[in-house]
Amino acid sequence: MTDCKICSMLGSGKLKKIYEDEKIIGALCPEPVSEGHVWIIPKKHYSIIEQIPDFDVANLFSITNKISVSLFETFHVQGTNIFVQNGVAAGQKYSHFIINIIPRMPNDNLNLMWQSRQLTEEEMSTIELRIKDHVKTVGYFEKEKEKPLDLDKKTETISDADEEDYLMRSLRRIP
């Protein structure tokens, strides 16, 4: 895996953590766009969302939602933007996948909006058909693999006193 600034920041403890669990870190963005700008990042290195297993994407955004609520309640912000820049063309700056939670206040002069375009009916229909051709796999989600059984526990239940004796006895009978 190529070197990643975010991975090394995670390792060196330079990120100001505000949340942590087994797979996810929440941290204050070191170059905040607004006060309380938070990053939600997977501990494992992924560059784009398409690389992340579905169940991990689900957890990342579930945590994002909850932390967004915590931001609302702590700082009484008037809104939040959830923003992902997936790919350099989309503005991705670091090669590590990041979900931005950006707190908003009225008149904060943060221009986080696009200019709307007008497309012709024909253009819209063409796009619609092109996309529809590639959505056949949407809706089928990867499931998290169940943890492997703890084999030690299993052998305990198998090796009942009687059974062991029986097995040992039968082994001894073999000439």
Added chain:
Amino acid sequence: MPSEPEMQEKLKNMSPEELKEFQIQNCIFCQIAKGKVSSKKVYEDDKCIAVLDINPANPGHILLLPKEHYSIMPLIPEDIIKHLFMVSKQLSASLLKSLQAEGTNIFVANGAAAGQKAQHFMIHVIPRMEKDGVNLSIEAKEADESSLEKIRKPLVTKIMKDFGITIEEPKETEEEEITVKPEEVEAKLKEGPKEVEAEFKEEANETEKEKKKSKKEPKKSKKDEEAVTLDDISNLITGRK
């Protein structure tokens, strides 16, 4: 048609359920979700529907809506949130493939101050091309240590309470070394060897803890700068086609 002041009166006297019902009846996106209003639908399942935005940032700009009416994200049940964002990941992949997009933005506006225009929660999945002129970007601003710390403390307290977890305090051993003044060191040396030894022992313990911590992390090669080139990520994206 009732006049505005009359409407205001009516709204004030409504119960939350009645208000929600009122919102739904007047919500264009609920009508779209129910199929009562035509739309350029690209995906649908029992929980959500994805349609093309008629005023897009770029061709292929998708609005992903829950079929149930929710105005903001905090009100949405967790399983629906998870479902919506898993679908948005897959729609992002579909856009990359179908339109040869070079990237996608996933964008949510929660609240009017955040740019929320409609009363129905939606996730924007926007295909992007290099130099497409879409000015959806964030400007990084420098922040000093104290202003970040001012935010961190109350937020961590709240999160530890909300989630029932503990978050370690950041260790600032590097900065401590720099701020030790020579006069202080001399004074402490004069105090006596025992106290100096105790201090060194404390520091040794701290560095041991740091070593243990760094061992737990997977070893990565140490290079100075990381170049995020168009190639690296576009290779990942084109590799998926």
